[in-house]
Amino acid sequence: MSRLSEARLREDICRLGSSMFSRGLTFGSSGNISVRLDDGWLMTPTNVSLGRLDPARLARLDDAGRLVSGDPPTKESFLHRAMYEERREALAVVHLHSTHSVAVSALADVDADDVLPPITAYYVMRIGRLPLIPYFAPGDMKLAEAVRAEARRHHAVLLANHGPVVAASDLGAASDAVEELEATARLHLLLHGHKTRPLTGAQRAELRHRFAA
Numbered sequence: 001m002s003r004l005s006e007a008r009l010r011e012d013i014c015r016l017g018s019s020m021f022s023r024g025l026t027f028g029s030s031g032n033i034s035v036r037l038d039d040g041w042l043m044t045p046t047n048v049s050l051g052r053l054d055p056a057r058l059a060r061l062d063d064a065g066r067l068v069s070g071d072p073p074t075k076e077s078f079l080h081r082a083m084y085e086e087r088r089e090a091l092a093v094v095h096l097h098s099t100h101s102v103a104v105s106a107l108a109d110v111d112a113d114d115v116l117p118p119i120t121a122y123y124v125m126r127i128g129r130l131p132l133i134p135y136f137a138p139g140d141m142k143l144a145e146a147v148r149a150e151a152r153r154h155h156a157v158l159l160a161n162h163g164p165v166v167a168a169s170d171l172g173a174a175s176d177a178v179e180e181l182e183a184t185a186r187l188h189l190l191l192h193g194h195k196t197r198p199l200t201g202a203q204r205a206e207l208r209h210r211f212a213a
């Protein structure tokens, strides 16, 4: 990873954080973003708003996860590490407490193997099947183990009463996926009480075949 491309990635993380904050996808100091480098990670710092990130102060971790420079990383860095360790191709991870996704994560009687219905083709292509990870209190490392177990098969998971974690091959794909998840969660809540017509199994299969979703 050249210095230039790390500088570019730092700018990209800050631009994405600012964009998501300004659109209400994250608030307070919630949410975190990371990218994998050749020899470690860049991660958003703890206790900082994604709307006010400084490229020079992002946490720079080495390949063992130790802080090399910048501010200390998010306390939720273990969620990112669990995703990266199970998904070797993942180069970016985004975790949000986005309102509609959190609302869906707190619904009773959802299918924990696949929380949201396939309302649109874009959801099927960018998320596919979304497992619900059981609730654990902040700081409980059993959460990392639960994420790790599902991350082997899924690039996106929803933490119960908490929010989504999404891994992808680059920052743009990770943000597209987490935003598609949030939009679908909103649609799902809007459709509550209405007779709905999600995509059929055959329509999902065709998308998987055509787009390798």
Ligand SMILES: [Zn+2]
Binding pocket: 031, 076, 095, 096, 097, 162, 163
């Ligand atoms: Zn969180």
